[in-house]
Amino acid sequence: MLAAAGAALSACQSTAPLRSAPPVTLPAPPADVLAIPNAVPRVEPRSPYGNPPFYDVFGKRYYVRRTCRGYDKRGVASWYGPGFYEDQTSTHEPYNMYAMTAAHKTLPLPCYVRVTNLQNGRSVIVRVNDRGPFVKNRIIDLSYTAAAKLGMLRNGTAMVEVRSIDPSAPAGASTPVSTLFIQAGAFADPANAERLLDKLRAHGYA
Numbered sequence: 001m002l003a004a005a006g007a008a009l010s011a012c013q014s015t016a017p018l019r020s021a022p023p024v025t026l027p028a029p030p031a032d033v034l035a036i037p038n039a040v041p042r043v044e045p046r047s048p049y050g051n052p053p054f055y056d057v058f059g060k061r062y063y064v065r066r067t068c069r070g071y072d073k074r075g076v077a078s079w080y081g082p083g084f085y086e087d088q089t090s091t092h093e094p095y096n097m098y099a100m101t102a103a104h105k106t107l108p109l110p111c112y113v114r115v116t117n118l119q120n121g122r123s124v125i126v127r128v129n130d131r132g133p134f135v136k137n138r139i140i141d142l143s144y145t146a147a148a149k150l151g152m153l154r155n156g157t158a159m160v161e162v163r164s165i166d167p168s169a170p171a172g173a174s175t176p177v178s179t180l181f182i183q184a185g186a187f188a189d190p191a192n193a194e195r196l197l198d199k200l201r202a203h204g205y206a
Helices: 144-150 190-202
Strands: 054-057 060-063 072-080 101-103 111-117 123-130 138-143 157-165
Touching: 072 144, 111 138, 111 144, 123 138, 123 144, 138 144, 138 157
Parallel strands: 072 138, 101 123
Antiparallel strands: 054 060, 072 157, 101 138, 111 123, 111 157
């Protein structure tokens, strides 16, 4: 994440400049972090910040994806918390460790993803609004709350699946299922056809 790397992106930058932030006073934590709801996916315009065609961090070039559709990856997730509270994220929003957000190196900002902890099956939905994590083999950096809900605070990292969510897709939309038709018989007498149809219906085939 750019916060972890000490860098911030703007839409016209191809290289991330270093930055630092003054210390802030943390607010009192929510009474029950685990009760904080998931992010609610909604259609949002592409941010004017954090979405250059590419950018460089620690000598490596990253190319920002044009869309989040179809993204489905497995890898290591980490989390970032108090040390970055209210730091400016890549979308120029203040980082809130108690919000359901995340950082990703190449997904367009903002976007929404479902993150599933492959070790315990827990799943959350987060809004991606930052860049990172710039650590080898890690694919996403989660907010403190998202990490808590996934049960990964103590270990610091976890194997996860990250799958994009398309808010513009109709609710309940799914891949159409093809229908297979089988001819059960050919009849000169309609009565015989009706009798066979009754038998098929009785067995759940019609």
